[in-house]
Amino acid sequence: MPAKNQKLITLEIKSLQAKSLGPQALTAKELNELAPRVKKMVQTIERERQLGRHRYRDLPYDKLMIRQVRELAKFYRPKVNNLVVLGIGGSALGNIALQQALNHPYYNLLDQQDRSGPRLFVMDNVDPTLFAGLLDLIGDDLPRTLFNVISKSGETAETASQYLIVRDLLIRKLGSKKAAGQILATTDAHSGTLRTIAQQEGYNTLPVPDGVGGRFSVLSAVGLFSAALCGIDIEDLMHGAAAMDQQVKQTALLHNPAALFAAVNYLYYQRGRVMSVMMPYSNALYSLADWFRQLWAESLGKRYDAAGTQELFVGPTPIKALGSTDQHSQVQLYREGPQDKLITLLEVDKFDRDIKIAKQLPKVKALAYLGGATLGQLLQAEKQGTELALLASARPCLTIRFPRLTPYTIGQFIYLMEAATTIAGSLFNVNPYDQPGVELGKKITYHLMGKKGYEKMPRD
Amino acid sequence: MPAKNQKLITLEIKSLQAKSLGPQALTAKELNELAPRVKKMVQTIERERQLGRHRYRDLPYDKLMIRQVRELAKFYRPKVNNLVVLGIGGSALGNIALQQALNHPYYNLLDQQDRSGPRLFVMDNVDPTLFAGLLDLIGDDLPRTLFNVISKSGETAETASQYLIVRDLLIRKLGSKKAAGQILATTDAHSGTLRTIAQQEGYNTLPVPDGVGGRFSVLSAVGLFSAALCGIDIEDLMHGAAAMDQQVKQTALLHNPAALFAAVNYLYYQRGRVMSVMMPYSNALYSLADWFRQLWAESLGKRYDAAGTQELFVGPTPIKALGSTDQHSQVQLYREGPQDKLITLLEVDKFDRDIKIAKQLPKVKALAYLGGATLGQLLQAEKQGTELALLASARPCLTIRFPRLTPYTIGQFIYLMEAATTIAGSLFNVNPYDQPGVELGKKITYHLMGKKGYEKMPRD
Numbered sequence: 001m002p003a004k005n006q007k008l009i010t011l012e013i014k015s016l017q018a019k020s021l022g023p024q025a026l027t028a029k030e031l032n033e034l035a036p037r038v039k040k041m042v043q044t045i046e047r048e049r050q051l052g053r054h055r056y057r058d059l060p061y062d063k064l065m066i067r068q069v070r071e072l073a074k075f076y077r078p079k080v081n082n083l084v085v086l087g088i089g090g091s092a093l094g095n096i097a098l099q100q101a102l103n104h105p106y107y108n109l110l111d112q113q114d115r116s117g118p119r120l121f122v123m124d125n126v127d128p129t130l131f132a133g134l135l136d137l138i139g140d141d142l143p144r145t146l147f148n149v150i151s152k153s154g155e156t157a158e159t160a161s162q163y164l165i166v167r168d169l170l171i172r173k174l175g176s177k178k179a180a181g182q183i184l185a186t187t188d189a190h191s192g193t194l195r196t197i198a199q200q201e202g203y204n205t206l207p208v209p210d211g212v213g214g215r216f217s218v219l220s221a222v223g224l225f226s227a228a229l230c231g232i233d234i235e236d237l238m239h240g241a242a243a244m245d246q247q248v249k250q251t252a253l254l255h256n257p258a259a260l261f262a263a264v265n266y267l268y269y270q271r272g273r274v275m276s277v278m279m280p281y282s283n284a285l286y287s288l289a290d291w292f293r294q295l296w297a298e299s300l301g302k303r304y305d306a307a308g309t310q311e312l313f314v315g316p317t318p319i320k321a322l323g324s325t326d327q328h329s330q331v332q333l334y335r336e337g338p339q340d341k342l343i344t345l346l347e348v349d350k351f352d353r354d355i356k357i358a359k360q361l362p363k364v365k366a367l368a369y370l371g372g373a374t375l376g377q378l379l380q381a382e383k384q385g386t387e388l389a390l391l392a393s394a395r396p397c398l399t400i401r402f403p404r405l406t407p408y409t410i411g412q413f414i415y416l417m418e419a420a421t422t423i424a425g426s427l428f429n430v431n432p433y434d435q436p437g438v439e440l441g442k443k444i445t446y447h448l449m450g451k452k453g454y455e456k457m458p459r460d
Numbered sequence: 461m462p463a464k465n466q467k468l469i470t471l472e473i474k475s476l477q478a479k480s481l482g483p484q485a486l487t488a489k490e491l492n493e494l495a496p497r498v499k500k501m502v503q504t505i506e507r508e509r510q511l512g513r514h515r516y517r518d519l520p521y522d523k524l525m526i527r528q529v530r531e532l533a534k535f536y537r538p539k540v541n542n543l544v545v546l547g548i549g550g551s552a553l554g555n556i557a558l559q560q561a562l563n564h565p566y567y568n569l570l571d572q573q574d575r576s577g578p579r580l581f582v583m584d585n586v587d588p589t590l591f592a593g594l595l596d597l598i599g600d601d602l603p604r605t606l607f608n609v610i611s612k613s614g615e616t617a618e619t620a621s622q623y624l625i626v627r628d629l630l631i632r633k634l635g636s637k638k639a640a641g642q643i644l645a646t647t648d649a650h651s652g653t654l655r656t657i658a659q660q661e662g663y664n665t666l667p668v669p670d671g672v673g674g675r676f677s678v679l680s681a682v683g684l685f686s687a688a689l690c691g692i693d694i695e696d697l698m699h700g701a702a703a704m705d706q707q708v709k710q711t712a713l714l715h716n717p718a719a720l721f722a723a724v725n726y727l728y729y730q731r732g733r734v735m736s737v738m739m740p741y742s743n744a745l746y747s748l749a750d751w752f753r754q755l756w757a758e759s760l761g762k763r764y765d766a767a768g769t770q771e772l773f774v775g776p777t778p779i780k781a782l783g784s785t786d787q788h789s790q791v792q793l794y795r796e797g798p799q800d801k802l803i804t805l806l807e808v809d810k811f812d813r814d815i816k817i818a819k820q821l822p823k824v825k826a827l828a829y830l831g832g833a834t835l836g837q838l839l840q841a842e843k844q845g846t847e848l849a850l851l852a853s854a855r856p857c858l859t860i861r862f863p864r865l866t867p868y869t870i871g872q873f874i875y876l877m878e879a880a881t882t883i884a885g886s887l888f889n890v891n892p893y894d895q896p897g898v899e900l901g902k903k904i905t906y907h908l909m910g911k912k913g914y915e916k917m918p919r920d
Contacts, residue, residue, distance in 0.1 A: 088784070088785060088788050089785070089787075089788025089789055090788070092785075093789070104593055104596070105587075105589060105590045105593035105594075106593050106594065106596070106597050108569060109568060109569065109597055110596070110597070114596075124785050125743055125782065125783075125784060125785045125839075126784060126835045126838050126839050126842070127565075127741075127742055127743040127744070127811075127835070127839060128811045128813055128814040128815050128834065128835040128836045128839065129565060129742075129743070129744060129811055129812065129813050129865075130565045130743045130744075131815055131835055132813040132814075132815055133564055133565035133566050134565075134566065135815075136564070136566070136570070136574075137566050137569055137570070154826075154827075155826055155827070156788075157830065157838060157842070158784060158838070158842070160827050160830060161817045161830050161833075161835060161838055164817050164818045164820055164821070164827065164830060164831065165815055165816075165817055165818060165835075167818065167820060167821075168818030168820055193824060193826045193827065196824070197821065197824055200823065214788075274734070274798060274800055275735070275777060281587075282587055282589075283585055283587040283589070283590045284587070284589060284590075293789060293790070294788070294789035294790070297789060297790050297792065297793040297797075298789060298790075298792045298793065300793075301792050301793025301794075301796055301797035302792075302796050302797070303795075303796035313796065313797060313798050313799065314797065314798065315793050315796070315797035315798065317735060317779070317793060317797070317800070317801075319777070319779060322585065324548070324585060324586060324618055325548060325549070325552075325584050325585045327549075327898060327901060328548050328549025328550070328616075328674075328754070328898070329549055329553070329675075329753060329754035329757060329758060330753070330754070330757050330758075331897065331898055331901060332757065332758040332761050332762075332895045332896075332897040332898050333757040333758065333760075333761025333775050333777060333897075334761075334897075335763075335897040335898075335900075335901075336761055336762050336763035336773065336775070336896070336897040337757075337761035337762070337773060337774065337775035337777070338734060338773050338774065338775065339773065340734055340777070341777070351587075351588045351589050352589065353588055353589050353592040354588040354592075355588050355591055355592055355595075355625055356625075357621045357624050357625055358624045358625060358627065358628030360624055360627060360628055361624070361627075361657065363660065364653060364656070364657055365912070366614075366615055366653045367614075367615070367620050367624065367653065368912070369906070369909050369910050369911035369912065370617065370620060370621050370624060370909065371624065373621075373909060374588065375586045375587070375588040375591055375621060375625075376588045377909075378586050378617060378618070378621055378905075378909065379585075379586050379587060379588070381905045381908040381909050382586070382617070382618070382901075382905050384904065384905075384908055385900075385901040385902065385903075385904035385905035385907075385908060386901045388900075388901075388904050389900040389901035389904060390901075392900060392919070392920070393763075393897070393900075405589075435792045436792075436796070437791065437792040437793075437794075437795040437796040437853070438787060438788070438791055438792050438795075440795075440845075440848075440849040440852060440853075441787060441791060441795075441842075441845040441846045441848075441849035441850075442845065443845075444844065444845035444848050444849060445838075445841045445842050445844075445845035446829070447845075448841040448844055448845060449829050449830065449833060449837075449838065449841050450829050451829035452825070452828070452829065459852070460852070
């Protein structure tokens with residue numbers, strides 16, 4: 001169980017009511033008008049959960065799955081120096097985000113005894129230079145490298161190609177029997193191409209849960225196995241998600257951070273703020289902003305309404321940024337460009353490690369103010385400086401505050417954003433769980449690659 | 461000199477005239493109408509170059525600077541295992557982009573004998589966890605670590621803080637004399653805080669050129685030193701830039717790729733496409749998309765017109781994406797969301813390394829089409845599939861094509877984008893070289909950190 005003193009992350013919208021925002025401020029009237037609609041949506045979602053919808057919401061309570069992931073991680077831990085995830089999109093982003101959020105920033109570069117598990121490589125592209133580079137690195141360590149192939153169907157072209165290369169390499173170098181021991185298939189529990197292959201070849205497997213789309217799968221075996229093997233406390237992560245579940249069930253808009261995040265984004269989108277920037281002041285959180293980018297874009301960017309009848313061509317564009325780095329890249333545009341963005345800042349109250357800036361160079365007066373402060377204090381001052389500067393130029397922004405970065409708070413954040421996405425789907429009146437727009441590109445690729453059944457150039 | 465058979469990168473806009481785009485297509489009329497204006501702009505820019513403006517355009521010909529960078533790299537090469545760049549924004553992005561574009565994808569993880577230089581760390585944030593992590597890594601290797609402090613003034617709070625920490629650490633561990641030998645200051649050639657410090661402390665220095673803003677400085681010592689020390693052929697890079705200079709001097713719109721890129725972006729912005737997505741199908745090019753993101757946003761995102769009198773609140777928002785990875789994250793939105801984006805795809809014709817996909821698993825028919833192809837072919841098919849799918853849903857996109865990825869073509873690309881930014885500045889009628897919008901945030905940070913002269917909360 002998480003320690004009692006572990007706190008919740010909080011969503012702070014008070015800056016949205018700053019006087020300097022003028023007509024760009026969020027009004028109590030807007031929120032009050034939306035509150036009854038949102039209340040009904042939250043109630044509907046909770047009712048639908050009982051009927052088996054929104055299945056990702058139940059993942060934190062799947063003790064069997066958590067135990068299975070932990071046991072398999074324990075089994076492989078003494079056997080492997082490298083874990084390579086072969087996956088793309090929802091099969092990759094959660095793995096990357098958990099690792100960057102919760103492990104050492106230079107984890108793969110640490111000596112083995114300083115790491116909490118094997119090196120982790122997430123191959124989320126088929127760039128040949130990248131893949132060849134990975135094989136360089138693995139080199140003679142191939143017998144101690146585990147490949148986790150993640151694909152619900154097994155037919156994702158990128159992942160399947162990588163798998164075919166790896167399988168061939170392993171068999172050539174190590175023989176069929178040993179090869180099979182170094183591939184783990186994370187796939188549909190019952191059917192599909194990868195499930196069939198895994199049975200034929202005798203791979204260990206983990207399940208991709210039914211009814212949970214790729215972008216909502218980070219808290220399933222899809223995202224958890226690499227985290228567990230690399231030493232992240234996935235139980236604490238799940239406790240955090242479960243704690244957030246209590247928050248995002250609340251029917252009162254102002255007490256439900258998922259509903260509030262969705263509502264604020266929805267209201268500002270209606271006012272022409274077509275971009276939603278997520279800007280963590282923490283490198284550890286940057287890949288979570290990238291993970292959110294898929295969640296928000298693929299769930300809300302839709303041609304048709306939820307009923308599939310009316311054309312909407314709707315959807316905010318999520319943008320990842322990094323503080324304070326992007327103050328020197330994007331903030332000029334954010335402050336002086338068009339009024340087309342809503343900015344969510346992520347702030348960390350207490351970093352696990354901090355560094356004091358030396359009081360030195362007495363002759364250099366221009367830098368004297370820095371001496372004695374810490375980098376963490378500077379980063380927080382940069383965040384506040386940017387926030388106040390944005391408000392001064394009437395740019396709305398809000399803050400998600402992390403007391404600390406721990407599995408418990410990261411689990412909360414993931415669950416918060418997922419729950420917000422479902423509610424935003426209702427507000428935008430779209431189906432947040434499909435992605436029909438990606439099919440044509442896949443089919444044309446099949447055609448170009450000569451796949452059977454795709455001899456004619458697909459048109460839709 | 462570059463080999464004669466080295467080809468130029470090309471800008472392809474034929475997809476913008478695809479029939480399926482309907483009213484979203486680019487018309488010959490639009491281009492023809494803009495051509496005379498653009499012709500005058502290019503002529504004006506060339507004239508102004510003679511008067512000392514647009515100084516970044518002359519960097520490829522600065523043989524003295526190139527020699528100085530190469531010689532200093534040669535001097536340090538046998539002495540260092542780690543190069544740490546302390547810089548942010550324009551002092552960091554070019555370093556990162558050149559390294560990712562032209563060195564091994566896992567360069568820092570390679571054994572020393574397999575690398576073309578020291579490990580490279582670009583510290584472009586003051587995240588305390590990140591910085592503490594870096595110090596973990598360096599550990600006992602501190603005597604063989606060079607810190608390149610890059611700041612024109614030396615007063616950038618982030619860089620100055622890092623510098624103060626590093627200086628103190630070096631002096632405590634190695635003594636003052638040895639410490640000074642491990643700091644290199646890249647700063648204003650004549651004045652400023654860091655120049656003064658460098659003189660006092662006896663550091664080696666490199667110049668930040670006069671009249672070249674941070675975001676245009678990658679082809680100066682700012683971006684070139686880390687590249688040279690890590691084994692990148694900076695002469696070839698500069699030859700590439702110079703070759704592109706010949707192209708972007710052309711006054712005919714259709715023969716000038718910088719003018720054409722600027723014009724197309726401008727025309728579509730006027731039509732409501734407020735986002736400009738750059739989506740390379742190559743991991744090596746991803747950080748160049750991030751570099752471009754600063755260039756485009758900070759140069760064009762402006763409140764006032766070039767004369768400083770009329771309020772515009774103008775500027776496209778540049779977005780980085782990655783093919784094929786983001787097909788599984790963003791393409792749903794790009795195809796089905798609002799008509800608010802212009803998408804530039806970057807394609808590589810020939811990868812230096814490629815990997816054949818094994819013909820295996822005869823029983824698994826669903827994957828048979830992949831066997832015998834290469835990853836490079838698949839990546840290209842993914843790009844074409846996405847391009848055709850975008851066009852089918854009336855989403856305009858264009859392509860920048862790289863024959864190969866070499867210093868020569870990367871130099872071209874950098875120069876192309878920089879020249880395009882200047883022309884885009886003229887089209888949008890803004891000053892592409894200032895960034896007044898970042899000042900207030902800096903001042904508020906000074907206030908919060910207790911800097912002398914900032915006792916009152918700054919208002920503008």
